[in-house]
Amino acid sequence: MTAAGRKRASPASIIGHAAILVFGLAAPFVFPSYTFQIAMLWIMILFALTWDILGGQMGYNSLGNILFFGAGMYISAVVQISLVYDVAAYTSAFGAVKVDFTTAQYFTGIGLGIVAAALACTVFAVIFGSMVFGLRGPYFAIGTLGVALAAGELVGGWDYVGGGSGISMPVYPGEPEARSLFFYTLCFVSAISTFVFLKWAYSGRFKTTINAIRDDEEKAEAMGIHTVRYKIVAWGIAAFFLGISGAIFGNMAGFIEPLEVAFPTITFGIFMVVMSLLGGKGTLWGPVLGATLFHIIKEVSWTYLLGWQWVALGTLIIVNVVFFQQGILGWAQEKWPAFFGIVVDDKLSAKGAVASEAAE
Amino acid sequence: MTNLIEVSGVSKRFGGVVANSQISLKVPEGSITGLIGPNGSGKTTLFNSVVGYHPIDEGSITFEGREISNLRVQQIARLGMLRTFQQTRIYGKMNCMDNMMISVPQRQMPLARMFSKFPREVIERAEAILEFVGLYQKRLLPAGSLSFGQQKLLEFAMALINEPKVLLLDEPTAGINPTLINGLIDRLRHANQDFGITLFVIEHNMRVIMNLADNIYCLAHGEMLAHGSPDEIQDDQRVVDAYLGAH
Numbered sequence: 001m002t003a004a005g006r007k008r009a010s011p012a013s014i015i016g017h018a019a020i021l022v023f024g025l026a027a028p029f030v031f032p033s034y035t036f037q038i039a040m041l042w043i044m045i046l047f048a049l050t051w052d053i054l055g056g057q058m059g060y061n062s063l064g065n066i067l068f069f070g071a072g073m074y075i076s077a078v079v080q081i082s083l084v085y086d087v088a089a090y091t092s093a094f095g096a097v098k099v100d101f102t103t104a105q106y107f108t109g110i111g112l113g114i115v116a117a118a119l120a121c122t123v124f125a126v127i128f129g130s131m132v133f134g135l136r137g138p139y140f141a142i143g144t145l146g147v148a149l150a151a152g153e154l155v156g157g158w159d160y161v162g163g164g165s166g167i168s169m170p171v172y173p174g175e176p177e178a179r180s181l182f183f184y185t186l187c188f189v190s191a192i193s194t195f196v197f198l199k200w201a202y203s204g205r206f207k208t209t210i211n212a213i214r215d216d217e218e219k220a221e222a223m224g225i226h227t228v229r230y231k232i233v234a235w236g237i238a239a240f241f242l243g244i245s246g247a248i249f250g251n252m253a254g255f256i257e258p259l260e261v262a263f264p265t266i267t268f269g270i271f272m273v274v275m276s277l278l279g280g281k282g283t284l285w286g287p288v289l290g291a292t293l294f295h296i297i298k299e300v301s302w303t304y305l306l307g308w309q310w311v312a313l314g315t316l317i318i319v320n321v322v323f324f325q326q327g328i329l330g331w332a333q334e335k336w337p338a339f340f341g342i343v344v345d346d347k348l349s350a351k352g353a354v355a356s357e358a359a360e
Numbered sequence: 361m362t363n364l365i366e367v368s369g370v371s372k373r374f375g376g377v378v379a380n381s382q383i384s385l386k387v388p389e390g391s392i393t394g395l396i397g398p399n400g401s402g403k404t405t406l407f408n409s410v411v412g413y414h415p416i417d418e419g420s421i422t423f424e425g426r427e428i429s430n431l432r433v434q435q436i437a438r439l440g441m442l443r444t445f446q447q448t449r450i451y452g453k454m455n456c457m458d459n460m461m462i463s464v465p466q467r468q469m470p471l472a473r474m475f476s477k478f479p480r481e482v483i484e485r486a487e488a489i490l491e492f493v494g495l496y497q498k499r500l501l502p503a504g505s506l507s508f509g510q511q512k513l514l515e516f517a518m519a520l521i522n523e524p525k526v527l528l529l530d531e532p533t534a535g536i537n538p539t540l541i542n543g544l545i546d547r548l549r550h551a552n553q554d555f556g557i558t559l560f561v562i563e564h565n566m567r568v569i570m571n572l573a574d575n576i577y578c579l580a581h582g583e584m585l586a587h588g589s590p591d592e593i594q595d596d597q598r599v600v601d602a603y604l605g606a607h
């Protein structure tokens with residue numbers, strides 16, 4: 001919603017937000033056997049929301065956002081281990097070193113790891129952004145994809161962080177139920193934080209500026225807009241939250257390695273894009289909706305259509321890009337424009353007469 | 361009268377094509393200066409050079425006495441020199457209000473303001489200027505859904521809210537319904553006289569430019585052919601020849 005058309009929160013919207021919060025808080029207790037899947041849903045929502053900052057709102061289709069997920073995961077791992085052990089010794093002599101983190105060490109480590117991942121990924125985004133933002137359109141997509149693929153390969157060849165054989169993460173000091181609740185909470189809070197932050201960021205100049213870059217970057221430059229600054233900040237925001245999600249996911253998975261877990265370009269990396277497109281890119285709720293639908297369809301097809309699950313997902317993608325290019329919310333916006341504030345005003349001016357009266 | 365823009369000896373080549381050769385001109389502060397010339401004579405190229413869209417091969421361009429030929433487009437725009445595009449460029453998926461509000465000047469913008477909301481005054485100003493160009497009713501529609509002529513008006517309104525010192529207009533009346541052209545001329549004059557914006561206008565419509573401008577430059581084949589008052593230009597045999605296809 002633009003500043004001009006800003007409305008007070010309606011009762012329906014308050015109920016909607018509250019329902020989501022209640023679901024998020026109650027889910028692990030009501031559906032304990034699905035705690036992990038619902039935690040993954042929150043991560044998927046975070047993925048879609050952060051992809052959409054560039055891909056939807058700013059018109060830069062990145063295929064390499066997974067870079068920040070993997071980088072966050074590894075940064076957190078290194079920080080957590082280095083608090084207690086020598087990282088190289090831990091990763092190389094794994095099994096020989098007796099791995100033992102006290103409860104305090106574990107939680108301090110994970111806290112610092114998440115913070116470090118968020119900050120370092122933001123710095124990466126700034127550096128990386130100044131390299132790839134010279135690329136436009138498909139070249140940007142391929143350039144970012146290349147960097148993400150290269151990152152996976154580089155980490156795979158880097159013995160300090162365990163190379164291709166990965167790192168076993170510190171073991172959670174507690175019962176499995178407490179563990180799953182702990183990681184569920186982290187996933188839930190990180191997704192909600194991402195959403196709330198973006199809702200705030202999308203309510204003013206930031207959103208309008210990155211939308212302008214999407215619609216016509218050259219025009220925005222000609223109007224003197226600080227395009228480079230906004231592009232880098234936009235990517236920094238995505239990297240910040242993706243770094244957090246990587247740090248959480250690595251610990252939740254318990255074991256990290258470069259290709260399948262940290263930099264899964266063709267699964268998570270592509271899912272981000274698909275989920276945003278499905279729900280409606282360039283909107284706040286589209287990615288949330290898309291991620292939810294996609295995750296449910298994916299989980300159901302993995303359970304009931306085993307062997308055909310990729311076919312099912314592929315079909316979904318094809319239907320989406322052929323028939324619903326605008327995604328669900330984009331389609332709704334075309335069908336009910338007035339609901340989204342797209343209206344012709346009867347008034348001819350802010351103070352003045354109504355058009356029909358003036359015509360008389 | 362001081363000169364806001366001074367172009368001296370500017371040349372621009374594209375491969376073998378010499379689009380501008382040794383062009384010199386002055387745009388006095390507060391004036392409406394016209395630039396005419398047959399298709400392909402290098403008018404848009406000159407605009408592009410002035411606003412920093414591409415580097416020039418030789419010569420110098422100053423704005424308020426300051427050399428700007430080495431600055432980038434955004435920097436020049438923030439100094440207060442704005443251009444509109446011959447093909448009309450607006451932000452198509454954004455509504456007209458957003459198109460306007462994002463066009464408020466960003467001369468001094470601290471980082472902290474990156475996320476700020478648009479203040480009430482900006483919203484009101486945007487509405488007032490949209491009203492001025494006759495687009496108030498359409499302000500919540502996506503700009504891309506407007507007609508071509510309306511998009512031109514919107515682009516003009518976006519330039520106005522930016523409060524530039526000088527506005528370079530590339531064929532403002534092209535594609536505008538002839539009956540609306542007089543209205544547009546009035547608005548351009550109004551912007552010049554009441555808002556104090558110096559105008560530098562490329563125009564093919566002779567009636568418009570003779571009416572509007574107080575001095576006119578004429579380009580042909582990338583070279584400066586003539587300069588003078590509208591009357592002088594109208595009577596200049598070289599200009600007549602250039603337009604009558606001594607191409």
Ligand SMILES: Nc1ncnc2c1ncn2[C@@H]1O[C@H](COP(=O)(O)OP(=O)(O)OP(=O)(O)O)[C@@H](O)[C@H]1O
Binds near residue numbers: 399
């Ligand atoms: N980016 C470019 N690359 C190559 N050649 C160009 C480029 N821009 C302009 N030219 C050439 O420079 C010459 C002048 O073009 P320009 O667009 O400046 O003309 P103009 O006077 O604006 O014409 P019109 O009235 O048709 O808009 C033309 O021969 C054109 O082909």
Ligand SMILES: [Mg+2]
Binds near residue numbers: 403404405446530
């Ligand atoms: Mg031209």
